[in-house]
Amino acid sequence: MGKTLDNAYKYQSLAYKYVLYAVSVALIVFFFPREGKFKYEFQKGKPWQYENLYAPIDFSIKKTDEEIAEEQRFIRENKTDYYSYDAVVPKEVKASVEQELTTIFRQQSEGNRFEQRIRNLADSTIDSIYKYGILQDMPMADAVFIIKNNEAITVSASNLTNLSDARQKIQQIVRGSNTRNIPLATLIGRVLEPNVFFNKSLTEKALEEEMSQISFTRGEVSEGRLIIAKGEVVEDENLKVLNSLKQEYESELWRGDNFLYILLGYAILVALVLMMLFLFIKQYRSEVFKNNNKLTFIFVNILLMVLATTLMVKNQENYVYVVPLCILPLILKNFFDARLGLFVHVLTVLILGFVVPNSFEYMFLQIIAGIVTILTGSELYRRANLFISVGQITLIYIIGYFAFHIIHEGNLEGIEWTLFGIFVLNGLLTLFAQPLIYIYEKIFGLVSDVSLLELSDTNSKLLKELSNKAPGTFHHSLQVANLAEAAANEIKANSMLTRVGALYHDIGKMNNPAYFTENQTTNINPHDDLPPKESAKIIIDHVIEGIEIARKNNLPDRVIDFLRTHHGTTTVFYFLRKQQENEPDTDPQDFKYPGPTPFSKETAILMMADAVEAASKSLKNPTYQVIDDFVEKIVKGQMQADQFVNANITLKEIEVVKKVLKQKLTNIYHLRVEYPE
Incomplete structure (x- = not known):
């Protein structure tokens, strides 16, 4: 029955990996832009x-974005302004002047002929002033x-006037006419009103119409025409033709039934990349491959990037470097190791090389940045290290x-300074790795x-409780932590993880501290x-009880x-021998720890x-040879x-560990000079 359940679990775990692989391939292909890939x-x-x-x-040569923007700018700067002419205002002004x-004239006794001349002069003056109208604000353009x-009606700016000029x-006009004591200029000027x-x-609306008439192409290329010869340098003119052909080719390629083949091609390439990742993890990180939670974590990060x-490519292609891709190796190195982080980063960059513009330049920069991330992004719990790493990236x-700009242009002209701002923004977003690590810890x-x-x-809280309830065990844990960390x-194992594991390895002794010799302060045992048998059970149970306490404290x-x-499947020899003195046929299995045996260098x-530090307390006259x-x-x-058969630790590394333990114990139990009383 147990074997059947093991097989079921094994196949269930394998099936999950296949599903994760297939879903990841499908999602990545789904994310890709809907266009083919130019073959050159x-x-x-x-x-x-x-x-x-x-x-x-046959295809059209498309204008560049810069050319179109320049045409749009020219149209805006030279657009024609439209003004409305109000014909009622001159009539109202004439009526006011007439009144x-x-x-x-009622108050003065002038002749009819003079009166008529003044009225005619007023009307002609008003007509002259309002011939093109009076503007409220003078325009900036030369003509409107x-x-x-x-x-x-097109009117030159020189013919336009405002109230002051009018x-x-x-x-x-009035100065050359005999108006006697009639203040005609003042009278007309007082009632003038703008009417344009x-x-x-x-x-x-006119501007929009002009904009809509901008042509996005500038010429045609006929089928069969030579575009570029082998060895010819790609320069401005043929670069524009090549880019136009690329756009036409990719858009044509996606039409009809071709898109099914394109999807198939993308799926095959992405599947190959992810297969390499699976094989690498299975071959070199078997503990990660067996853990579906960790595999899911890796693939989720790839999918997010x-x-x-x-x-960004679909919406703002020029800002593709805003995406902080170096967060990926930073996070994976923090949770796993540098080699896995770099490998995943490189494969992710290979996938993105299918869709980003200037793929060689993009892949080169991202891979170099990823290598720098791996080399510099260590000990992220030190905030300064993260800032230094981001600055270097x-x-x-x-x-x-x-460097790429110099290669492409041959000079320093035309540098896009906005890209430097984009790189700085990329660095600032990379700092988000710190809170993202915390979020991932809670989710996965x-x-x-x-x-x-x-x-x-x-x-x-937990270590304080241990020091209060079992001070001897707490002191023992500190000593073990120092030995194990060194x-x-x-x-080159994970020293931080080893130290933390050592500090908490004996927390199960808090339930019955008096039954462990390091906590016994009197001669009463x-x-x-x-x-x-019961004593052995209490000793052995501290492992299970410790696990329960650890889970309660998250x-x-x-x-x-x-x-x-930390005890593997070793035997409590002291109590086994005591039991065998009374019952020679005692089963040793009853005096063994439940295990499992260590399965990593750190454990x-x-x-x-742990064994060396605990047993060292029994040394009475320690010398270097005795300790050795x-x-x-x-x-x-x-x-x-066979306690280390499942751990990925070599015999050479075990020898190094023994050497360190000997040195540390020698320092702890070094002989002191006896001072005279």
């Missing part, structure tokens, strides 16, 4: 490496269109872009160096009143692994350090009991 790679300033290229179809003159009687013009107003809606980049982007139940640093604080550093599984394995180091033989005996016994 080319860059400005580099020779054409293929055979002579002839136009396979004023009638009042004046004035809508008068439903007709648009009053001066009236003074000039800017027509915003009509102006904008692909999604963010493809969305940003600098690599800037230097790389600068993983543990990072940041969390390990928090757990290593001896003022934490050994882990020497063989409670085991003296218990049968050996310790990470990677730390709980140290509690489970193996803890088992050696003592360590060799304990570790040899563990190896003969």
